[in-house]
Amino acid sequence: MAEILIVDDDGQLRSSFEKLLTAEGHLVRTASSGEAGLEAVQERIPDLVVMDVRMPGMDGLEAFEAMHRIEPRLPVVIMTAYGSTDTAIKATKLGAYDYILKPFDIPDVLELISQALEAGRFMRAKVALTAAPGEEDDSEALIGQSRAMNEVYKSIGRVAGTDALVLIRGESGTGKELVARAIFQHSQRSKRPFMIINCVAIPDTLLESELFGYEKGAFTGATQRRIGKIEQANHGAVFLDEIGDMxxxxxxxxxxxxxxxxxxxxxxxxxxxxxxxxxxxxxRDLEAAVAEGAFREDLYYRLKVVTLTIPPLRDRKEDIPQLANYFLRRFARDMDMDNPGLTKEALEALMEYNWPGNVRELANALQKTLVFSRGGALGGPDVLKAVGDSKNGSCPLAPYSPDGPLRDWVRSCLAAPGDSAFDTCMDQIGRLVIREALEITDGNRTRAAKLLGLSRPTLLAKIEKYGLRIKAQIS
Ligand SMILES: Nc1ncnc2c1ncn2[C@@H]1O[C@H](COP(=O)(O)OP(=O)(O)OP(=O)(O)O)[C@@H](O)[C@H]1O
Ligand SMILES: [Mg+2]
Known part of the structure; x- marks a missing residue:
């Protein structure tokens, strides 16, 4: 759940936003003018502001600048009508997260809002450098007291205060992003924006414009100037994730x-x-990439000067017990359940395994074990089962046979002209998935929502929509 401030002089728009975002499980505050919006931010800094550009009195740009002075890391999404985009672009140049054009599609807005919230979390959620076990509960923390991890903490301390270019290396799931955030938070720029760009997740053609922005007319479809992430992060920092794939x-x-x-x-x-x-x-193996000509040697040498390497989990297995306890505590709390703890056998099973997916795999396995647990400490077999299938299997129905029943069913969905066939198919599949999740969690809607990666209100809405009956229970 996030706290979102809506600033618009249009009362109807405020209330539709309020309804929409409350249904998504967010806490919504509203303000009817730039002045009132600014006051609301002064009173308490929200996780996100969505603000109209054109308002009588203090306009959106002015209000944005004042908010930005209070908290430069606060993500602000500007709403604007076509034809008044100049102001919105100016705001992004000054560090606003993005702008949306009115009238907008709800799914687009929700997508942008979730991205902006994620960006805000990335900049602001605290990453503690390992505290004594049990003390790290309120923020995310880097856990592990192995020699290797202590070296990592020392390096973070050494490089954070400088303005040095830092390269973080390590296998997938070793905690590179967490370390990057810790470095940023211990730097002099910590109160400034910190933008993340994932070079793998963004297609090559878009990556360049995401980073550097573009001018109107730079290519077909560039109807407006767009400010890139690097410019938006001015005076702050940029995290180039997966730079080996750039x-x-x-x-x-x-x-x-x-x-x-x-x-x-x-x-x-x-x-x-x-x-x-x-x-x-x-x-990535940057040395190999350089040898193949896929990575520039000059950039490699520049990057390599300050390198921080996080060893794979299998080389620091002594961190496993502390990590396991930390994740169990966190997940149990998130799911509103008591921490069942691990049996000795379960811990041995965790120590035995090689963790090719590193800390991420460990976290996923424990979360899964917890979701499926039926009370009592988690035993060896429970944990092993989760480890065994922690890699997401592919759908057993795919590829479906050319004349199987699934195909017939899809065809029949597509046969109803005028109806939204896609939604009809998806609704039926969605109903199945939700029914299973409720079955697994004994009808506990909070846990089912976690399991599905949905907000609780979204799940409740779907349960109602699909007319699913659940055992009466307080959850
Ligand atoms: N030392 C640690 N203490 C606590 N949590 C950790 C630690 N290392 C990793 N994690 C957690 O494991 C997960 C994966 O970490 P992260 O995303 O930082 O990995 P990564 O190295 O960036 O992986 P990838 O290369 O796949 O992007 C995250 O949920 C992170 O919070
Ligand atoms: Mg990462």
Whole structure:
């Protein structure tokens, strides 16, 4: 659940936002003017602001600037009508998260809101450098007292205060992102924006414009100027995640940024001075990538100067008990259940296993064990089962046979003209998935929502929509 502030002089829009976001499980505050919005932020900083640009009195841009002075890491999404995008673009240049054009599609807005909330969490959620066991409960924490992890903590301390370019290396799931956030939070820029760019998750064609932005007309479809993440993060930092997968042409631009502290938007002639710190991470074998010509040697040498390597979990198994206890405590709390603890056999099973997916795999296995648990300490077999199938299996129905019943059923859904066939299919599948989740969790809707990765209100709405009956219970 997040706290979202809606600022708009249009009462109807405020109340539809309020309904929509409350149904998503968020806490919504509203303000009817720029002044009132600013006051609301002064009173308590929300997780996200969604604000209209054009309001009588203090307009959205002015209110944004004042809010930004209070908390530069507060994500603000600006709403604007077509034709008044200039102001919205100006706001993103000054660090607003993004803007949306009115009238908008609800799914698009919800998607943008969830991205903005995630970006805010990334910048602001505290990562504690390991505290005494049991003390790390309120924030995320880097856990582990092995020699290797202590070296990592020392390096974080050493590099954080400098403006050095840092490269974090380690296999997938070893905690690179957590370490990046810890470095940022212990740096002088910690009160400034911190933007994350995942070079793998974004298609190559979009990556460049995400990073550097573009001018109107830079390519077909570039109908407005767009400010890139690097410019938005001015005076703060950028996390280039999976930099080993960055296309070579973009690597050249990053190198220039490092050397000259300058960028250009795509299709732009203006050279823009930026002051950003770069933190990068990769699980790739960069040396091999250089040898293959997939990674620029000059950038490699620059990146390599300050490298922080997180060893795989199998090389620091002594961290497993503490990590396991930490995750169990957290997940149990999130699911509103008592921490069942682990039996000796369960712990032995965890110590025995090699954890190719590292800490992430351990966390997932424990969460799964907890969801399926039926009371009592988690035993060896429970844990082993979760470990065994912690890799998501593919759907057993796929690929479905050309003349199987599933195909007939899909065809029959598609046969009803005028109806939304896709939704009809999905609803039936959704009903099945939700029914199973409720079955597994004995009808506990809070746990079922966790299991499904849905907010509780969303789940409740679906239960009602699908007319699912559940055993009466307080959850
Ligand atoms: N030392 C640790 N203490 C507590 N939690 C950890 C630790 N290391 C990793 N985690 C948790 O494990 C999960 C994976 O960590 P993270 O996303 O930082 O890994 P990563 O190295 O960036 O992986 P990838 O290369 O797949 O992106 C996260 O949920 C993170 O909070
Ligand atoms: Mg990562």
């Amino acid at each position: 296309p070579v042409n973009i690597q050249a631009k990053i190198l220039r940024l490092l050397q000259e502290k300058k960028i250009e938007r795509l299709g732009g002639r203006e050279t823009i001075d930026v002051d950003v710190r770069i933190i990068a991470a990769t699980n």
